[in-house]
Amino acid sequence: MKDSDTLVKNITRYAASNMFQRACGIVNTFIKPKLLPPELYGLWNLISIITTYATYAHLGTRNAMFYLLPYHKSRNETTEGNDIKSAVFYGSMFLSVIITVGVWIYAFSANLNKMEQAGLLSVGILIILNCIFDYQFNEISADKRFKLISSINYKKSVIAVILNAGLIYYLSIYGMYLSALLSVLIMVVYMHMVSPIKLIEPFKKAVFFELTKKGLPILVYNVSNDLISSIDKIIIAYLLGVKELGYYSITGLVFNFLVQIPGDAREVVEVDLMGSVTTSKREDTLDDYFFKPLSYTSHFMPFLLGPSFFLIVPFIHMVLPKYIQGIVPTQIVTIGSYFFALAFIARGIIISHNKQFHASIVISAVLVFNGLAAVSFIKMGYGTVGVACGSSLSFFILFIALYIFVRSFYSNISFFSWFIKIRDVFILFLIMVFVIAALAYISSIVPVNKYISAALSTVLYCLAMYGVSAWMSPDFIHQKIVNLIRRRRG
Numbered sequence: 001m002k003d004s005d006t007l008v009k010n011i012t013r014y015a016a017s018n019m020f021q022r023a024c025g026i027v028n029t030f031i032k033p034k035l036l037p038p039e040l041y042g043l044w045n046l047i048s049i050i051t052t053y054a055t056y057a058h059l060g061t062r063n064a065m066f067y068l069l070p071y072h073k074s075r076n077e078t079t080e081g082n083d084i085k086s087a088v089f090y091g092s093m094f095l096s097v098i099i100t101v102g103v104w105i106y107a108f109s110a111n112l113n114k115m116e117q118a119g120l121l122s123v124g125i126l127i128i129l130n131c132i133f134d135y136q137f138n139e140i141s142a143d144k145r146f147k148l149i150s151s152i153n154y155k156k157s158v159i160a161v162i163l164n165a166g167l168i169y170y171l172s173i174y175g176m177y178l179s180a181l182l183s184v185l186i187m188v189v190y191m192h193m194v195s196p197i198k199l200i201e202p203f204k205k206a207v208f209f210e211l212t213k214k215g216l217p218i219l220v221y222n223v224s225n226d227l228i229s230s231i232d233k234i235i236i237a238y239l240l241g242v243k244e245l246g247y248y249s250i251t252g253l254v255f256n257f258l259v260q261i262p263g264d265a266r267e268v269v270e271v272d273l274m275g276s277v278t279t280s281k282r283e284d285t286l287d288d289y290f291f292k293p294l295s296y297t298s299h300f301m302p303f304l305l306g307p308s309f310f311l312i313v314p315f316i317h318m319v320l321p322k323y324i325q326g327i328v329p330t331q332i333v334t335i336g337s338y339f340f341a342l343a344f345i346a347r348g349i350i351i352s353h354n355k356q357f358h359a360s361i362v363i364s365a366v367l368v369f370n371g372l373a374a375v376s377f378i379k380m381g382y383g384t385v386g387v388a389c390g391s392s393l394s395f396f397i398l399f400i401a402l403y404i405f406v407r408s409f410y411s412n413i414s415f416f417s418w419f420i421k422i423r424d425v426f427i428l429f430l431i432m433v434f435v436i437a438a439l440a441y442i443s444s445i446v447p448v449n450k451y452i453s454a455a456l457s458t459v460l461y462c463l464a465m466y467g468v469s470a471w472m473s474p475d476f477i478h479q480k481i482v483n484l485i486r487r488r489r490g
Helices: 002-035 038-058 061-074 078-109 114-142 146-171 173-194 205-239 242-248 250-276 282-300 302-319 321-344 346-352 356-379 383-407 415-445 450-472 477-489
Strands: none
Touching (some): 002 146, 038 242, 061 078, 061 114, 078 114, 078 205, 114 146, 114 173, 146 173, 205 242, 205 356, 205 383, 242 250, 242 321, 242 383, 250 302, 250 321, 282 302, 282 346, 282 415, 321 346, 321 383, 321 415, 346 356, 346 383, 356 383, 415 450
């Protein structure tokens, strides 16, 4: 019971800090498009994609470290753990420097304007800073110091808001570049003060290559996942331009917020999964680390999706009127994020079976579909709305594909048993979509102010989904509360 309570506390604390981080992200997303025109906001989103993929310069060694450090610590193998730390830091730093040099060479050699050139120069420095920050963060996470991680998330979020507000206001896009650099630099200094990097062992190529061998499949898996969620932006920038990307980038605000909690829970749970995978039965592991998280997430996500769907309308109209074109794509992606969040859950089981490379092939097939769908919808004249539809459909296909893939590990379990375990996922989704569509239709025909309509729709939606979820799952937390109230009354 104590271990279970600790796990729940870690998830809650970590998720709360990331919720705060996402709340600050909402403020930042207000600040950035509020102070930048769509074309510059689109430019920033395009440039920031470089930093996203540059973080994979470690070639999977940090992923391997995340799972191996708890393993070696549980066996009191200190030397092996120190070898891993040194190999990951020095190896990833060397590769990050190479990427930075390549970005800078392109910045000076390509035919770019000053804003684009300054952006690439800033990105080069940011790649190095991110390398240090990500290593520190990963090491602390592997050590299960989630209280410190939560503190880092709170501080980093507040600093980013303050820097963005001040620097973008006075320096426009250049302030955006400077804010991105300073926010990471400050946190690197802070983390060094509270948990300095201690590299006791020298760099060992053999250890680095062994970590790459173990972690590269995880890296490929993660890159594939990132491509699924960013290929739409790349295609829009290429076919429609950075201004349309600026409008569409509003979808990223809501999407990243919605999938954050399942992602946080997955990171905490996976550390425990890797510690118990050798001591628990395969069926128990499947139930505890796949089906149960899948059930809870499927019941929880509708309470994020519905309010986001309705409230994004007044939010954009009041706060970011220049980005009204992004409302419909954002609503579409919001619905599709239900299955993307559920697809997150499969990663732990896949990694525990060392099948992440095979899973990346499955994801790559979905990625191809996503890209083709986006291009096709644009060519047919549907623009960013069509791209959003293609992405949401891809999220659904991704979940189905990974679910079928995970089932292949447990061929001894009957198909009927699997179907029973997962059927509520689809039932909840269909009910959620029906309730949203019904309320949206009613709102469209009733002459009520759009702000009042959004508020009423949100309240009615939450009440409806609460009733549905309480009826379908007595294990869900709010039903436990209901049962407790009933017992006290009795």
